[in-house]
Each structure stands twice: as structure tokens, then as C-alpha cells.
Amino acid sequence: MTELAARLLYALAALAGRLPWPVLRTLGDALAWLWLRTGARESEVALRNLELAYPDLLPAQREAWLRDVLRTTGLQTLDTLRLWTRPHAENLAQLRERSGEALFDAALASGRGLIVAAPHFGNWELLNQWLAAKTPLAILYKPPESAIGEAFLRRVRADADADRITQVRAEGAGVRQLFKRLQAGGVVGILPDQQPKGGDGEFAPFFGVQALTMTLLGRLAARSGAVVLFAWCERIGAGPDYALRIEAASPGVADADAAVATAALNADVERIARRDPAQYQWTYKRFKARPPGSGEPNPYADLEGR
Secondary structure (H helix, E strand, C coil): CHHHHHHHHHHHHHHHHCCCHHHHHHHHHHHHHHHHHHCCHHHHHHHHHHHHHCCCCCHHHHHHHHHHHHHHHHHHHHHHHHHHCCCHHHHHCCEEEEECHHHHHHHHHHCCCEEEECCCEECHHHHHHHHHHHCCEEEEECCCCCHHHHHHHHHHCCHHHCCCEEEEECCHHHHHHHHHHHHCCCEEEECCCCCCCCCCEEEEEECCEEEEEECHHHHHHHHHCCEEEEEEEEEECCCCEEEEEEEECCHHHHCCCHHHHHHHHHHHHHHHHCCCHHHECCCCCCCCCCCCCCCCCCCCHHHCCC
């Protein structure tokens, strides 16, 4: 039953993904308008995050930024359906610019192992496809609560690269699998800006706000000696075009001191997000956990259940 439901969801996604680009763009704008007009979760969470991350913005500026964020998020949602359900070779033809590939190739050739830190910026699903075309890799992911959702996710991320992408659940056994892969000179992909479970993170500044930040990436880098690179695919222009960007991580990301490593990790993610705030995922409750003993309330307390 689960697999059947996942196949049906895939068929629906494929239908949406075949719509012409101008239609997808119009639908993305309509989705953003609906979120804003109805005060949907996406709109309210994004607004709260912008208030926290950019407190100096004037109200009119913040409202304009919110509209841009929602339009980009709506388009990203629909564009991802298209990327998931088309041949990867066709999708990769949308990469009109590429920078930093030499860094990636050198890291592969070094045999030290490679950790690719992929923030929630631009389209990380297109980045997954580019990585899989370059090399076998393991991707750490947080499984959806729904079994159908997880089956669907595995299906859309497989395609022709099913034998090159190993999807690893974010749990103890999965972490050990990642470490072994790095020791063997392999490649691991991690989304570095997800809030970890309690006990698996350290509070560090992110846009001037203390945010619970994963220590896993720093631990893997320090123990394995792997190279750490940041990578993302950012949208350029008004069409379905992207630019691949790859940059070296700050040295502190691999520091054995968790406080140093998490601060450096957040600083790198923040630098990337500031390139174009509209392309960052502001609809995620990034600052929900607060430092113990700080007395700070959950900034999304009034949005719980949404």
C-alpha cells in the first residue's frame, strides 16, 4: 500500500513537472499570494524569521522581503517536482554557470574523503543530481514522519543514479556508515542548517541569534580528516536556469572544539544565505530551541501547530 501510494504521488508530481515554465512560475506566484493572503504557516514562520535575522529592516522592507521569499519558495516547490520527475541529464543542462569545480575535483583526487555541506539555499535537489553525476555519495537525511512520504522521497531521488546515491537516515547507525565512507575516501552530503535533536548540537550565533547547530559535521571532519566544501545551486535570471557554486569551508568548521566548529559552520551558511535572502529557506523554524537557562521563549510559540 505504501509503495502504491508513493507511485501515485510520483505520477501527480510528474504531471505538474511537465507544465511549461511560464505556467509553473505563475502558479508559484499564486501559491505565494495564497500563503500571504491566508496567513499560512509558510508566511507566518518566514516573517518571524526575518524579524529575528534582520531586526533593522523597516516594516515596509520586511514585507517586501517576505513577498520575495514566498514567491521564491512557491516556485522552488513546483520546480523541484519538475527536477524530480525528469531525466537528470536534462536537469543538469540548466546549470548555465559553474564555479569551484576544480576544488571539488581536487578533493576527490586527494583520497582524504569529502564532506559536501549543502545549505538550504537555491535548489539542493539539483545539487544532489550534479553530485551523483560526478561520484557515488551518501546523503544524510531526516526521514519524513510518513512512511508514504519516505517512500516517495526515495523514489524521486533515485532516477538513473539509484546505484550512486546512498540515502542514510540521521541516526546512530547512519552516522557510523558516514564515517566509514569518509575513511575510505568517499563522499558524504550533509544539510548543515537543520536543527539537530537535543544532545546532538551546540548553540552558536546565526544571524545574531543563538541557534542549536549540528556538531556532526565538525566531528566527522575532525575525526576523518576529510575535506569540507560548501556547495549550492542558485537560481539566476527569470528562467529555469541555475549556477553551481562550490567554495572551501572555513578552517574552523573542522575544529575539534564544538563551539568553534559550530560558530564557523553557521558563519559560512549565513554568508551564503546573505547572497540572496529570497533563496534561503526561511519557512523553517530554525530558532525554535533556546539555550538552556537563558529564559528565552520559543519565538514560534504562538505559531505552534502550524
